[in-house]
Amino acid sequence: METSVATQTGRPRAAWGQMDADDAAAFNHCFAEVNGIRIHYVDEGQGPLVILVHGFPYLWYMWRRQILALAEAGYRVVVPDQRGFGQTDRPEAIEAYDVSRLVGDMVGLMEALGETSATIVGHDVGAPVAQAAAMLRPDLFHSLVMLSTPLPPRGRIRPTVALRAMAKGKMSHHLYFQQIGKPDRELASDTRKTLRSSYYSVSGSAVGADRWRLFVEPDEPILNAFTDPKDFPPWLSARALDYYVAEYTRTGFTGALNHYRCRDRNWEITSFLDGAVIRQPSMFVGGAADPSLEPPNVRHVYDQLDGYLPGLRKKVLLPGVGHGAAEESADQVNALLLEFLGQLPSR
Structure with missing residues (x-):
């Protein structure tokens, strides 16, 4: 597999704690040609590898405060824009976003990095990528964390x-x-409103009628399910929102939405996984105020995670936190990740 990888900046470890996490340009940005596409990723720190896989409508940037905390604690933290997002390529074909390609991106990225072992962490649409990577390649992904x-x-x-x-x-x-x-x-008709309203409405800061409405009528616009707040909560700065808006304005939403359009295809091509479970050490972190956890069938999955993940070390719902835990409660997420990583066998 042909790869092309940018050189690390070699930033001194002491500088991570002094970085402005909201300054995207301060991070070490790299590119690799893997699995037929050009992947953008951030690479910080030295030590055991941790790969952080973002969800929608986020980017690598959602993990910025986790990157700094983990790098400072002695881990190598690699955070890609998933295919279809940000500065990573956006293939046109919908089938280019199926789970085989997405896991292939993670495997190819590890090869480009010269690494053979990693903890993989996935949020939202990144969670099924992380889950499938751990299930299909336990030789590479020795532990799993799913958020939200x-x-x-x-x-x-x-x-x-x-x-x-x-x-x-x-x-x-x-x-x-x-x-x-x-x-x-x-979604692209007013990118700023789309992102402001979605980040806010799925968060623990939204209460009552402001909360994300999980279902709309068949002829109703999806944006009706969200509320655009007058004042945004302090956990997302204006500078951070500007970064998200600039990237989605440039790329549009089609590549990201193609992840959802492969749901049935993923089911069709993974029949061989019937009955398979993940036995590696694992953890789930969610928000107790996350609207997406309200449907009974979803809550049932959370309640039964111990059976689906025999190696489950911890599952936790953070009080007052919604769907974007890494953004809303970075310190708590950082502490949980470091606790989990610190309990893993040395490699």
Whole structure:
């Protein structure tokens, strides 16, 4: 596999604690040609490898405060923009975003880094990537952490069929995003409003009618499910929001939405995983105020994680925290990650 990797800056370890985490340019940005695409990633620190995989509508940048904490604690932290996001390539074909390609990106990135062992951490749409990587390549990914999105093993029912049954005639965002073109245009019509309202409405800061509405009517715009706050909570600075807005304004949302459009395809190509479980050490961290955990079938998955993950060390729901735990409560997430990593066998 041909690779091309940028050189690390070699920043002294003492400087990490002095960095402005919201300054994206202060991080060590690299690129690698792997798995047929050009991947952008941030690479900081030295030591055991930790790969952080972001969700939607986020980027590598959602992990900025975790990068600094883990690097300062003696870990090598590698944080890619997933394919379709940010500065990583955005293939046109929807099938280019299936789980085999996404795991292949992580495997190829490890080869480019010259690494053979990693903890993989995934949030939201990054969680199924991390889960599949740990399941398919336990020789490379020796431990797993999932944030905000608890996942069962592969089910017996096609995902969109199960989603329609749960929605009972309405539309969840997973179903809404199966449409081609319409959600892409809607989300991009006012990128700043889209991101402000989604980050806020899924967070623990939103209460009452401001909270993310999980289902919309079939002919209702998906943005009706979110509230654009008058004043944004302090956990996301204006500078941080500007970075997200600039990147999504440049790229649009199609590449990111294609991750959702592969749900059924992923189910079809992973029939060989029926009954498979992840036995490596694992942890789940979510927010007790996360609207996405409210549906009974999702909460059931959280309650049953011990059976799905025989190596589960801890599962925790952070009080007052919503779907974006790494942004909303960085210190708590950092402490939990460091505790989990510190309990792993030396490699």
